[in-house]
Amino acid sequence: MKLIYAGTPEFAVPALAKLIAAGHEVALVLTQPDRPAGRGMKLKASPVKELALQHGIQVFQPETLKPEDVQARISSLNADAMIVAAYGLIIPKTVLDMPKLGCFNIHASLLPRWRGAAPIQRSILANDAETGVTIMRVVPALDAGAMLKKVAVPITENDTAQTLHNTLSEVGGALMVEVLAELDHLEAEEQDESQVTYAAKLLKTEAPINWHQSADELARQVRAFNPFPVAQAVMKDEAWRIWFARVTQGSGLPGEVIAVNDGIVVACGTGALRIEELQKPGGKRMSWKDFIGGAQLKPGDRFET
Incomplete structure (x- = not known):
C-alpha cells in the first residue's frame, strides 16, 4: 500500500x-x-x-x-x-x-x-x-x-x-x-x-515515594516510573532516584533501612522494599552494592516520610 x-x-x-x-x-x-x-x-x-x-x-x-x-x-x-x-x-x-x-x-x-x-x-x-x-x-x-x-x-x-x-x-x-x-x-x-x-499523563510530582504505602504499591511505582519520572526518596537531605526495587520480607518504621546485606531493604507501611538500583544527585545510576560503598548507609538510617 x-x-x-x-x-x-x-x-x-x-x-x-x-x-x-x-x-x-x-x-x-x-x-x-x-x-x-x-x-x-x-x-x-x-x-x-x-x-x-x-x-x-x-x-x-x-x-x-x-x-x-x-x-x-x-x-x-x-x-x-x-x-x-x-x-x-x-x-x-x-x-x-x-x-x-x-x-x-x-x-x-x-x-x-x-x-x-x-x-x-x-x-x-x-x-x-x-x-x-x-x-x-x-x-x-x-x-x-x-x-x-x-x-x-x-x-x-x-x-x-x-x-x-x-x-x-x-x-x-x-x-x-x-x-x-x-x-x-x-x-x-x-x-x-x-x-x-x-x-493520565505522568507528572514529576508523582515521583516522591510515600513509605507509608505498601511494599507492593511502591515496587510498582518504581517500575512504572522507570525511565520517567523515576521514583525518588529523600535521605540526609538528598533526593535519591530509585531505579529498581522488589518486594521482600521485613518490618520496621516506614522508611527505615533494616538491612544492607542483600540490597538496601527499607520498611514500608506493609512489608519491605529491596532497592537494587539507585542514584544520588549528580551521580551515576548504579547497583546497590556499588552505591553503599560510598554512601555510608547503615541499618537504622531512615528515609524521610
Whole structure:
C-alpha cells in the first residue's frame, strides 16, 4: 500500500521499520519538529525522522496539521492509509478522511482500558496482569475508534515501563503489518464505553515515594516510573532516584533501612522494599552494592516520610 506514517519517539520506530520491510511504500513521514536536547540544547531529530532519512523517505514536520497548505500536501499524496504511532499532534478530521482506507493507530493498551497518554505506566501502577497493543481506527475523540485487532502481553514483576515499552513497540509494529495484510477481512469492533479507563499523563510530582504505602504499591511505582519520572526518596537531605526495587520480607518504621546485606531493604507501611538500583544527585545510576560503598548507609538510617 501507499502509506503516510505519523510518529515521533522510539516507540514508533519498530512499526515504521516493519512496514518498510513488508514492502509498503511509505510516501511521507509526519513527525514533530526537531527539538532542543542534551546539555548543549542543540536541535535533535526525532527517532522516526532519523529512520525515515536512512531510507530516503520524505519527512514533513509541521507544528500543526491545521493550515490549508499543510493539508494540501498530505492530500496530494492520495495515500491508501495513514498509520499513527505516538505522533503527538492532533490530527484534524479533514486529514483523517484523506486516505482511501482510513487512518489507523497503534495504541499500547488493550482498549478500552487505558486510553490516553501513559497507558504503559498506568497499567503497571494498577497491578494489571497484562497489557497489550490495539490497532484501531483513528477518530477525533481520544483513543475512541473502532478496534481491528489486539494482542495481549503479560506484565511480569521484572517489567519496568521501559522494558514493557520496548516489547509493545515491537509487538505493535508486527500487528500493524498483519492488520494491513488482512484489512479486507477484518471487522472493526466498537469499544465498550462502560469499560473505559484513562491513563493520565505522568507528572514529576508523582515521583516522591510515600513509605507509608505498601511494599507492593511502591515496587510498582518504581517500575512504572522507570525511565520517567523515576521514583525518588529523600535521605540526609538528598533526593535519591530509585531505579529498581522488589518486594521482600521485613518490618520496621516506614522508611527505615533494616538491612544492607542483600540490597538496601527499607520498611514500608506493609512489608519491605529491596532497592537494587539507585542514584544520588549528580551521580551515576548504579547497583546497590556499588552505591553503599560510598554512601555510608547503615541499618537504622531512615528515609524521610
